[in-house]
Amino acid sequence: MSLLQMEQIMKRYNQGELEVMALKGINLTVEEGEFVAIMGTSGSGKSTMMNILGCLDRPTQGSYLLEGQDVAHFDDNALAEVRNKKIGFVFQSFNLLPKLSALENVALPMVYAGVDRAVRIKRAMEALDKVGLSARIHHKPNELSGGQRQRVAIARALVNDPAILMADEPTGNLDSKSTFEIMGIFQQLNDEGVTVVMVTHEPDVAQYTKRIVVFQDGEIKQDHPVEHRVIFREGAVQ
Amino acid sequence: MNLAECIKNAFQNVFSNKSRTLLTMLGIIIGISSVIIIVAIGNGSQAAIEEEFESFGTGSFTVSLVGSRDIDTRDLLTMEDYYLLEEMEGIAAISPTYTYGSAFLKLMDPQETNTATMTGVTADYQSLNNDTLLYGRYLSNNDVNMKTNVCVIYDTTAQKVFGRADESVIDQQIQIKSWKGTKKYTVIGILQNTDTSQIENPDEYPDTIFAPITSIMKNYYSDTISNLMISVSADADTDDMKEQILTALEDFHGNEDKYYIMDTTDMMDSINSILSYVTLFIGFVAAISLLVGGIGVMNIMMVTVTERTREIGIRKAIGAKNKDIRFQFLVEAILLTGSGGLLGLLIGWAGSYGVGALVGITPVMSITAILGAVGVSMAIGIIFGVTPANKAAKLDPIEALRYE
Ligand SMILES: Nc1ncnc2c1ncn2[C@@H]1O[C@H](COP(=O)(O)OP(=O)(O)OP(=O)(O)O)[C@@H](O)[C@H]1O
Ligand SMILES: [Mg+2]
Secondary structure: OOOEEEEEEEEEEEEOOEEEEEEEEEEEEEOOOOEEEEEEOOOOOHHHHHHHHOOOOOOOEEEEEEOOEEHHHOOHHHHHHHHHHOEEEEOOOOOOOOOOOHHHHHHHHHHHOOOOHHHHHHHHHHHHHHOOOHHHOOOOHHHOOHHHHHHHHHHHHHOOOOOEEEEEOOOOOOOHHHHHHHHHHHHHHHHOOOEEEEEOOOHHHHOOOOEEEEEEOOEEEEEEEOOOOOOOOOOOOO | OOHHHHHHHHHHHHHHOHHHHHHHHHHHHHHHHHHHHHHHHHHHHHHHHHHHHHHHOOOOEEEEEOOOOOOOHHHOOOHHHHHHHHOOOOEEEEEEEEEEEEEEEEOOOOOOEEEEEEEEEOOOHHHHOOOOEEEEOOOOHHHHHHOOOEEEEEHHHHHHHHOOOOHHHOOOEEEEEOOOOOEEEEEEEEEOOOOHHHHHOHHHOOEEEEEEHHHHHHHOOOOOOOEEEEEEOOOOOHHHHHHHHHHHHHHHHOOOOOEEEEEHHHHHHHHHHHHHHHHHHHHHHHHHHHHHHHHHHHHHHHHHHHHOHHHHHHHHHOOOOHHHHHHHHHHHHHHHHHHHHHHHHHHHHHHHHHHHHHHOOOOOOOHHHHHHHHHHHHHHHHHHHHHHHHHHHHOOHHHHHHOO
């Protein structure tokens, strides 16, 4: 059984008279342990795809099996449960809650999972440690740099031990130093067994992954492994 | 999502914008505090009125001569009227009264006196006036017939005259001075004074001394009585009896419309009903203010939901269910109105004593009013918080995340 399997996924947006087919029958399979980059021109349907993959949205048509479950037809409640337990989502704009500290932000998914407070704090600290932020757990998001904020977001995505980590242009708002550090974290997590699917515009960022899927006009145009994969090394000049 | 986390979170959100929160709560604060003040003052005045009337004795009424100029000597009430009515069927208790108020009671310190109200009555007066005997005995019909100089006094009076109010005071004498001479009365019974204001400041009130009416009339030279206090038996019709009594007196004196009846129960009923109308009306005004306050809360909660659309999107993206979001905003609304209610309660409490001091009424705080105020304000939070909370719960996660 594949980790996720999409068949003939379509997404149609109705904007008054105008009808947009954002996805035109996508077939995609991702196995456990993969590290996939989704690329493509602006408006080619990458975000639409990620939202469906991340169970934030439902496809208009097609089937989507996540760990064998047909999540395409789940109701709001069931989808929330899937997002909480099986999916970690990282956004381009971080999407942290500004009034909460790094620790509280990371612990939040566990609040909705009904985890005890003591366990929440322990696991949130571990997750922050994993992304190298143990020293800043009580800082609010606006007291952190962009790269640090994205690490908090990654820690939050990881904290419920999800089956898959999704990231929509996670480095889109970061300078190149932070970008490569974040890619280093993704590689390290992937080495530890976490499946990662991320959207990126930048070819050199995509080189850190293991497989590149290229979208064009709502369809998959290319799907190939990365030939000369770059490995992040601490302190290496990029 | 667990409750503790939700409440903590609501506290953070509600009290992070203090001035807005306070302005939003204002309607609730005004509504609740005015309800508290109205109820406390209303209860206070009702209690004061009831206490006032209780000292008259309830269930009884008095017959008096009207206070107009064209009164003849033949119209005056005398003991003859008492003997006449005493025979009437349907009367449970009857006592004539005659009060002589310009007397002075000698106190413990031989130099000191206090104003005394010499009140002449008969044996029935004890039940008519709801008096409880502590020691000795009450006046008897024999005392009335023999015109003996015996009296019953209140425990507060005994304290002032003898420095004690117990068995040993019985058979002691008291001295009453007036320009009609110094009279000596033997104390045969001690009654319990239940008037709280008199118990608290006994020196500020005249002392009432009950003695056989015949002895008072003899000693203070009166042929007439002040009025007649009457209660009717349980199986008799009160209104009917009042009619009969007036007719009997008019027949006896050969006059018309010279007597009137004052019924404390009737008066208390009408005062209470006026009071409850006033309370109801002001309560209605307060309810409108609560309604307006509730709408204000709903409005602010709507604004809050819009402002926090992105937060809602984030929470949903990481696994918050619709019901978690609904609950979160509902708790915030309840916290908002609940703390408004609590503030209103405190202000109302302080205000009751302020208003009470102004109008001279001791406010009476009732648990029902306090719990009611808190309950109502929380209920307003639920009623007016549901719509904004549902709006928040129904937001689509993607739309919400895209919101700037
Ligand atoms: N909510 C929506 N309503 C209508 N049309 C939409 C909506 N969301 C996306 N679209 C359309 O669907 C198409 C795909 O959009 P999508 O956001 O997936 O592109 P993208 O590949 O992520 O682009 P970018 O690289 O700029 O982020 C676009 O034509 C877009 O206009
Ligand atoms: Mg996009």
